[in-house]
Amino acid sequence: MSEQKLRISFIGTGVMGGPMAGHLVKAGHDLTVYNRTRAKADAWVRDYGGAVAATPAEAAKDADVVLSCVGNDDDLAQVTLGRDGAFKAMAKGALFIDHTTVSARIARQLSVEAEGLGLLSVDAPVSGGESGAQAGTLSAMCGGTKAAFDAAEPIMRAYAARITHIGGPGAGQTTKMVNQIAIAGVVEGLSEALRFAQASKLDTDKVFEAVSGGAAASWQMLNRWGTMAKDEFDFGFAVDWMRKDLGLALDEARVNGATLPVASLVDQFYAEVQKAGGGRKDTSSLVTRLPK
Amino acid sequence: MSEQKLRISFIGTGVMGGPMAGHLVKAGHDLTVYNRTRAKADAWVRDYGGAVAATPAEAAKDADVVLSCVGNDDDLAQVTLGRDGAFKAMAKGALFIDHTTVSARIARQLSVEAEGLGLLSVDAPVSGGESGAQAGTLSAMCGGTKAAFDAAEPIMRAYAARITHIGGPGAGQTTKMVNQIAIAGVVEGLSEALRFAQASKLDTDKVFEAVSGGAAASWQMLNRWGTMAKDEFDFGFAVDWMRKDLGLALDEARVNGATLPVASLVDQFYAEVQKAGGGRKDTSSLVTRLPK
Amino acid sequence: MSEQKLRISFIGTGVMGGPMAGHLVKAGHDLTVYNRTRAKADAWVRDYGGAVAATPAEAAKDADVVLSCVGNDDDLAQVTLGRDGAFKAMAKGALFIDHTTVSARIARQLSVEAEGLGLLSVDAPVSGGESGAQAGTLSAMCGGTKAAFDAAEPIMRAYAARITHIGGPGAGQTTKMVNQIAIAGVVEGLSEALRFAQASKLDTDKVFEAVSGGAAASWQMLNRWGTMAKDEFDFGFAVDWMRKDLGLALDEARVNGATLPVASLVDQFYAEVQKAGGGRKDTSSLVTRLPK
Amino acid sequence: MSEQKLRISFIGTGVMGGPMAGHLVKAGHDLTVYNRTRAKADAWVRDYGGAVAATPAEAAKDADVVLSCVGNDDDLAQVTLGRDGAFKAMAKGALFIDHTTVSARIARQLSVEAEGLGLLSVDAPVSGGESGAQAGTLSAMCGGTKAAFDAAEPIMRAYAARITHIGGPGAGQTTKMVNQIAIAGVVEGLSEALRFAQASKLDTDKVFEAVSGGAAASWQMLNRWGTMAKDEFDFGFAVDWMRKDLGLALDEARVNGATLPVASLVDQFYAEVQKAGGGRKDTSSLVTRLPK
Ligand SMILES: NC(=O)C1=CN([C@@H]2O[C@H](COP(=O)(O)OP(=O)(O)OC[C@H]3O[C@@H](n4cnc5c(N)ncnc54)[C@H](OP(=O)(O)O)[C@@H]3O)[C@@H](O)[C@H]2O)C=CC1
Ligand SMILES: NC(=O)C1=CN([C@@H]2O[C@H](COP(=O)(O)OP(=O)(O)OC[C@H]3O[C@@H](n4cnc5c(N)ncnc54)[C@H](OP(=O)(O)O)[C@@H]3O)[C@@H](O)[C@H]2O)C=CC1
Ligand SMILES: NC(=O)C1=CN([C@@H]2O[C@H](COP(=O)(O)OP(=O)(O)OC[C@H]3O[C@@H](n4cnc5c(N)ncnc54)[C@H](OP(=O)(O)O)[C@@H]3O)[C@@H](O)[C@H]2O)C=CC1
Known part of the structure; x- marks a missing residue:
């Protein structure tokens, strides 16, 4: 074909x-x-x-x-x-x-x-x-x-x-939800890790060098740590879309019985980002709601 | 030397x-x-x-x-x-x-x-x-x-x-905490994603194939998704150590002022795993507290 | 009239x-x-x-x-x-x-x-x-x-x-949501407090006597502490209804922009209770998902 | 005597x-x-x-x-x-x-x-x-x-x-921890409820009238809803003390094996309040970290 x-x-x-x-x-x-x-x-x-x-x-x-x-x-x-x-x-x-x-x-x-x-x-x-x-x-x-x-x-x-x-039918959509649920945890963990590094006055480039090759590594770390550290968020996958997707997953979980404590929490944290005007920013802007 | x-x-x-x-x-x-x-x-x-x-x-x-x-x-x-x-x-x-x-x-x-x-x-x-x-x-x-x-x-x-x-002095230890904080988010996200996939009756191998190459990918996904799906946890980095490490990070955060909502929550979830007898299991056993 | x-x-x-x-x-x-x-x-x-x-x-x-x-x-x-x-x-x-x-x-x-x-x-x-x-x-x-x-x-x-x-129009419904959001926090706090008391091997009746007259007091404490301590849940307002109501609040929050971190988390905890067969039990059965 | x-x-x-x-x-x-x-x-x-x-x-x-x-x-x-x-x-x-x-x-x-x-x-x-x-x-x-x-x-x-x-010996202290754990849930639930009411443009006095007599009622609601609605926090039990007390409870939980998901989360939310300069404010200032 x-x-x-x-x-x-x-x-x-x-x-x-x-x-x-x-x-x-x-x-x-x-x-x-x-x-x-x-x-x-x-x-x-x-x-x-x-x-x-x-x-x-x-x-x-x-x-x-x-x-x-x-x-x-x-x-x-x-x-x-x-x-x-x-x-x-x-x-x-x-x-x-x-x-x-x-x-x-x-x-x-x-x-x-x-x-x-x-x-x-x-x-x-x-x-x-x-x-x-x-x-x-x-x-x-x-x-x-x-x-x-x-x-x-x-x-x-x-x-x-x-x-x-x-x-x-539907398996494509539920798989996409799996993807977004995993991302929610990764990005929040990364956000907390970065703010903790900053609060500890660590050189975030050196921290990246030290931790990006092991068990804490993720696509998000490899691709977003640097931009998050520089407060750059004007690109990527928008928070508004992420909230829509997490909403779909949370709705589906009501049907399939899965429990999503952190995905639901992160969804609410994204609501804070939206409220602060960040709806069009990249999902990594989740870090912005954590005080520096 | x-x-x-x-x-x-x-x-x-x-x-x-x-x-x-x-x-x-x-x-x-x-x-x-x-x-x-x-x-x-x-x-x-x-x-x-x-x-x-x-x-x-x-x-x-x-x-x-x-x-x-x-x-x-x-x-x-x-x-x-x-x-x-x-x-x-x-x-x-x-x-x-x-x-x-x-x-x-x-x-x-x-x-x-x-x-x-x-x-x-x-x-x-x-x-x-x-x-x-x-x-x-x-x-x-x-x-x-x-x-x-x-x-x-x-x-x-x-x-x-x-x-x-x-x-x-101390920067090595605070960097290790950064590492563990990031892992906490990743592993919880992965756990919720896996249970959601199972609740959706998806073939978890195919889901892995579909999502492991993109923005949801992580060392934990590449190395633990398969074992988690098979309920295998007798190896790796023990929950007891992870709780110790998260405890160190949470204590340090009281000093440096960082906020760790999900790391603290995951620490409590690990307490559930310990209570159920999983203290010596790999950190990926976090998934076991989510109902199947 | x-x-x-x-x-x-x-x-x-x-x-x-x-x-x-x-x-x-x-x-x-x-x-x-x-x-x-x-x-x-x-x-x-x-x-x-x-x-x-x-x-x-x-x-x-x-x-x-x-x-x-x-x-x-x-x-x-x-x-x-x-x-x-x-x-x-x-x-x-x-x-x-x-x-x-x-x-x-x-x-x-x-x-x-x-x-x-x-x-x-x-x-x-x-x-x-x-x-x-x-x-x-x-x-x-x-x-x-x-x-x-x-x-x-x-x-x-x-x-x-x-x-x-x-x-x-609608103000009655949003007020009911306010009510349920407040309850979600109260019941989870109460559940954690009770399990903590039990883990500390305290006499829960005496604890009630000591704490029920002050800043920790609530309708839920006055009316549910005793039954929760005895694992009695076959009465009251059902978990299934509570999830419906929290779902309404979470949906409305997507519209009005409010953020509900703990209400959303408790909603997921109720999902665990449902999964364990507790959908028809009183909302205070939230405590059952915390290990004893 | x-x-x-x-x-x-x-x-x-x-x-x-x-x-x-x-x-x-x-x-x-x-x-x-x-x-x-x-x-x-x-x-x-x-x-x-x-x-x-x-x-x-x-x-x-x-x-x-x-x-x-x-x-x-x-x-x-x-x-x-x-x-x-x-x-x-x-x-x-x-x-x-x-x-x-x-x-x-x-x-x-x-x-x-x-x-x-x-x-x-x-x-x-x-x-x-x-x-x-x-x-x-x-x-x-x-x-x-x-x-x-x-x-x-x-x-x-x-x-x-x-x-x-x-x-x-110690039972007085663990009971005080029970008290603070319960309060953490109540105050967070109340904070989310209030902000939700405000986001819904409800008259918060009328909402109080409607919900303060039933299952959502608490000492905190009866004594703090009104001041929270007016952003008044210069009185009462300080956030710094509350964090100390929650820290004691979280430490004790590491020993007695209790799990405190929401108390630990609220403790982190209080860290945000401290970071914003609210350490000496009343615990009800927890609401201030939720966007209005
Ligand atoms: N296991 C892992 O995968 C990883 C562990 N770590 C960290 O490395 C450290 C060690 O871990 P691990 O090797 O697994 O732990 P082990 O318990 O296997 O090793 C610790 C060793 O230290 C000895 N030791 C402990 N306390 C004392 C003391 N007071 N006086 C003298 N000797 C003492 C122990 O002796 P004894 O034989 O008497 O118990 C034991 O042999 C921990 O801090 C852990 O968090 C870091 C990364 C990975
Ligand atoms: N139970 C409680 O403690 C409280 C409940 N509420 C709320 O009140 C509402 C009712 O609760 P509750 O009385 O407990 O529930 P029930 O299921 O006992 O009652 C609902 C009634 O409505 C009927 N009904 C439902 N759907 C339809 C329909 N499509 N067409 C015709 N009839 C219908 C049902 O008929 P059928 O007999 O065929 O099922 C049933 O008799 C819910 O929204 C609940 O959230 C509020 C406060 C407290
Ligand atoms: N404030 C409140 O609403 C409540 C407080 N509590 C608890 O009560 C305790 C006291 O609180 P509060 O009275 O508000 O605190 P304050 O700081 O007002 O009082 C503590 C007093 O203890 C003295 N003190 C502290 N450390 C030492 C020390 N090492 N040696 C000698 N004296 C010392 C302080 O002296 P100095 O003048 O030098 O600082 C101060 O006068 C705390 O544990 C608090 O958690 C309990 C319930 C309510």
Whole structure:
């Protein structure tokens, strides 16, 4: 399938979706894009070529594959099942891939709807951030049937370096939650460690040298310790998104019975960061709520 | 200095100190060891050669260098400043290196005492665990004067792969605390993430595949996710030691003013693990207090 | 109004609603009740007289006042705005009082719908539990216009001892959240205090005598310390309800920007209690997750 | 004994000890006082009469009863067992009562020392604050033998309204810890509740009216909600003392095995308050770290 030229619709040409759709063009596919704010779709077409559709339904008509990367559950429901949503316009046998980070519940619901309509569907939230989207090196965590995954995998190769089929519908979303839960603990631990080092008047570069090779090491330490020490947060994965994602995990935990004491606490700490105006800052700005 | 054959005393031939002292023999030095439980010192000598002393003072007499790796503050005070302690027997200009994880306060106190006696001293807690001690690949985080560090560094090369001079007396200990604080957050985040994955009935191997390459990755994830998923905890760094270390960090934070919400919470969670009989288990057994 | 005989419909004759509706009969009103499980409504009528309706709409027709005390947001939406919901059947100028603990959002939404239909409406969640409902000594926290509150107040006198008009629509619900947030902290503090006393082998009766008159005192201490010490939890306000309520507060906090670190943590601790089978136990069973 | 005129020494005429000693004068006893800062003892004598001693030992000589209310463990050790400490000067059969809030360990140690010297001793930390000391309405939580308690009880009647014998040596101190642990949860819950009410734009007086009579009620709510709502904190029990006390409880928990997740977290939150300069403010200032 990867060598075929496909008719692909991409819904949501934002920070993540824009470059992902761009990679699909580079992979040789025919793209039609739809975005709520039309201007963004127009700009995308100026950059990459392809067509703009006026509604998700219009975009989805005649498409072999429809992808979405929108904001949250409501947004996703609207562009798929809403009045001008994509689902009713998609041809039997077409493939739907969603890259939005949403609840497992809506992922499962869309899978059921898709099945009823004879569509293949995959929930495939990504990690790797804006830079990963631009570089085409995202990780995609996928839920869906084997058939759906097999169909989706070669397409996602255009922008994802690591593509894992975890399990049935919703498994992509719950895996993304696992990811965010782990991050919450890491970043808070790192924040406390850094502030403690500063309170101890230690040279934070030397501390990094000493501790970054062992059992305390983490991607966050390797990539954020230095910027946190310099109070630099204007980049990366936004606190607002993190709160949304932790909210999804906490909601899902109400269903699956898992307990998340520190993730829930960190979620509240992020609320403090938001309140102080840091909603658009990188998640490592969690450190800013700890007094220096 | 590293090429010189030195007279070295090692106090505390336990899990960590034993192999460390062994590496010093292999590096060509003359070793005299002391251990509270004499049998352990005797066994060490059978393995490595060298002499056994009856007291720290006896061991320290005529030594160029005295090292210690005992249990806690009280132990360290006893073997250095106690009635038969090493300090009073050490010759002017001799070097003292402590590898015990203790409070910054006692590290600073020993430095002051050492200075008064004309000794050089370094606080150099290590990380890397039993396996690191055996392989000679420990990390040593060092506090002390430049002169003391410069004298100590070539000796530590025998068993440490990463040796960092962080700052003045106590800086080694506070850096070790930074390390443990970071670990507390990482391990709790990882524990919650794993239990959430299990509650979601995800294949934990596939989840690992999906999330271990990105922003959620950590040494703990790479080295403990698999064993945690299999409920294997009979190895590694013991919960009892971790509680001691977190206790040191929490005490120091009362002095330096840092706030450690999650480290303090995780310390209490470890208390639950201890209460359930897990004091000797690896720190990753933190996950066991989360219901499955 | 309180002396008038009114036609009143009560929707949801459960643990709370049943006795509340009973008090309205005793106050001299004409009651029609509706309950999802018909048998419960029938049993109620055997006890108190009055009529049973087949749907909320049927109950609401010709009623001067419609009250509800159902389970959650979905339930409330169904019995008011649903296909056979009460709202479309109510006469202009009729009064709607909801006693369910629900989100502020649905309370505000119902207020808007009611206004559009020319109805008066009050959100009036209660506290005081089953025993308060039976004794007619509940506290009602009310949101709505002054006109709506003034109309509702004399009716609620039948079963509420403390009736407070807090503010506009939704203010009753957010006040109930305030109540539950405060309780979460109190009960966790009390739980830790009790376990600490037990771990210290103190006589818990004597400890109670010593501390229950001062700054540590609380309703929970005065009413639950003794039962907690005896591991008695088969009564009172259920953990499942508490989690629902804390969930409402945590959701509302995402909107109003408040931060709830300990309420969120306690909510997770309650998840552990649920997981261990304690969902129907009193909230004081929070103590059971702390090792003895 | 209460009707007898006794020779009493009081060590530590600070905020608490000063008025307590004053009540003993009013009860008809002969007082000798000692205080580290002599001026405070002199001022006390100007107010109440009696004599000033130059050292604890001097004060203790010929005394029937020695009482202390100093700062912490080190202070207490110094005034009892130190070079000029009271113990060596006390006559066989004399009674020692300590009102300082200290560790159970030192309380037990003093009891052992006292027994060796043929003294009776009681650990009797108090609650009720400065106003309780002045009004003579403190609560005293007592540990010690029955004989010691029976001797101490009539003396304490001069300034304590509630005097409870909990158990053997140290039981007074561990009971005080129980008290502080409970308070930590209550005050944090109250703080979150208040900020939530404010974030919801509720009239906090009305909220108080609605919730202060039920299951959320507490001494803290009844006495602090109003002042917290007005950001008034210049009175009451200082954050610095609270941190000391929580520190004692957390240390004791390491020994008795209790787990204190929220007490430990609140202790860290108080560290934030201290860092922001609030160390001398009332404990209810915990609310100030939550963003408004
Ligand atoms: N284990 C690990 O993975 C790591 C440990 N550490 C730190 O290293 C230190 C040592 O740990 P570890 O080697 O595992 O512990 P062990 O208990 O195995 O070794 C400590 C040794 O010191 C001796 N000792 C203790 N107190 C005294 C005393 N008062 N007088 C004389 N000898 C004494 C003990 O003697 P005896 O035989 O009588 O008990 C024992 O042999 C600790 O501070 C620990 O926190 C740091 C990093 C990793
Ligand atoms: N119990 C307590 O101590 C307190 C409870 N509350 C709150 O009061 C509310 C009611 O609690 P409680 O009385 O204990 O709960 P119950 O479950 O005993 O009662 C709820 C009643 O509402 C009916 N009902 C629920 N959903 C619907 C629906 N969709 N359509 C028709 N009828 C419906 C139920 O019918 P069915 O018989 O079919 O289940 C049931 O009889 C909850 O919001 C709770 O949080 C507040 C304070 C204290
Ligand atoms: N304040 C309160 O509301 C409450 C306090 N407590 C506890 O009571 C104790 C006393 O508190 P408070 O009265 O407020 O504190 P203060 O600091 O006002 O009083 C302590 C007194 O003890 C003296 N003192 C301290 N250390 C020594 C020493 N080493 N040798 C001789 N004298 C010494 C001090 O002398 P100097 O004048 O030189 O400082 C001071 O006068 C504390 O443990 C506190 O936790 C308990 C309940 C309530």
